[in-house]
Amino acid sequence: MKQTLLGAIALVCIAALAMLLAGASPIAGFSALFSGALGGVPQLGETLVQTTALLFPSLAVGFAFRAGLFNIGAEGQLIVGGFCAGLTGAYLGGAGAIAIPAILVAGAIGGGLWGAVAGVIRARFGGNEVIATLMLNILALLLTGYLVSGPLRATDVASAQTATIARGAWLPAILPDSRLTIAFPIALVLAFALRALFAQTVFGYELRAAGEAPEAARRAGIDLKTTALLAMTISGAIAGLGGAAIVDGLLHRFNTELSPGYGFVAIAVALVGNLDPLWIIAASFVFGILQSGALTMQAIAHVPKDVVTFVEGLAIVALAARRYFATRLATTRT
């Protein structure tokens, strides 16, 4: 706890230093950041939009971590999920009661399948899931980029994207003057459900056992290959659902720019949240503040928004130092 606090203070100091370097006063920078993120209902709404966008992939990363797997591929799973959602939405009508669940399920299936590819490489062929998910991230961008710029391109716009989803099938907004949709409560419910799954079900127990003591789990009769495959698939499905929420709630169509790296920041969020779904909600909110305040900071205090990416990167490096992961890696890698 003390270390975490010291680390956080160090990061704030580094951010302040970066603001000075950019010729802005840190006080102005931080106040712009926070007023941009929390200064009113619309601002808070946008922060919760970013929180939601981070929460899905962060839960996904945390889920896989708990099962002893590194899902560095949440970004790709989110993209493929968003693509499947966009495609489904483009061809369904505006009857929300059918279309909205169909779009979300399509996203989960798309992301789940993309995650399953890495799961199969790990479970069936013994390949390293880290490298596999890294490669699949880029393949996701290339594949969906190819499909929306070629075969599946919408005819009504100049840029490469799918056709607009009918208005009736958009995720309903829940806050005036904001883009916040029911995706936010859905993500919250999902977090609680995942916590219950880990704490109270046999399957959750098996996943944790596979993650924490694979050898003991194997001797107890848990099939590590099956748990690995399932964990990657479910993790991918959660990230894919997040992609669907972005497509159906914010963009209302798919293009390859749906994520400014949510799947990577999610790694930091999951670690800050200590892999506990409920703490991950809190961590997503903190990172959501950074994401949504960054633009205001750039506009008002003239601090380039990339400072946020820089500091997030530093935070991830610092968090990697937790022993917890070091020892886990040593046991899962062999």
Added chain:
Amino acid sequence: VNALATLETLLVLTLVKAAPLVYAALGGVLCERSGVVNIALEGMLVVGAFAGALAAFFTGSALLGVVAGVLAAALLGAMLGIAATRFGVDQIVAGTGLNLLAVGGASFGLVVAFGQPGASPEVPALGQRGEIALIALAIVLAFALEWALRQTPWGLRVRACGENPAAVRSAGVDPQAVRLAAVIAGSAIAGLGGVYLSLGELNLYSDGMTAGRGFIALAAVIFGRWTPLGALGAALFFGAFSALEFVLQRAGIPSELMQALPYLAALVALSGFAGRVRAPAADGVPFV
């Protein structure tokens, strides 16, 4: 004559496209053979390219740019190396963080140093001769590293650290020091790939100019089975496909499919379809 000209273009383009991959992949091989997974190769290309352009702009000397680019990448490597050896961190997580840090830092640096986002102004570059020299150096370096890893005591130590660091310590050598040096050196080599992009092939830095080459290099490390010459071959192979992509795009073949090839190849190699691939036994495992 026309076919010959095309072939010549293809060969030249292959070398041009392969050079940064060769540097990054050789850096990756050196890190991983010592037992530290380096998925921050992309970040090292970014800081190498950015620091190179930055120094060349402010000193007016492309050569000083090369030095700065290499040093910047080595610094990022030192962060990874110290984190991996001193703190026993999870190297995958740290590498992911370093990639974000590099990309964010370079974008931020562009605004701070040049007052404009997106790209730097034109900077003094190495010119065609310099570019050729860098390409030649990449190939020479691959052979030199292969020889050094196989034939020198230093190479033996590096390889031993990647396979069994406890044995290295029993032999009276500090595996952490060997690993740290290997990671810094490997990162510096990867930085040369970044320098090649901003001062060799072009004469400026722009956001996104590395375009995922660090990840292709990672694929080349695996495809080349963690050996320098193997990585060289894989990088040339991937470079040839980049070159073909250029030519075939005019014939209507979608470029995304060609770009996807290195990544698909890596997945196939990972799945063991191209024969057994085996990473160094202690690759990515902190030694405590």
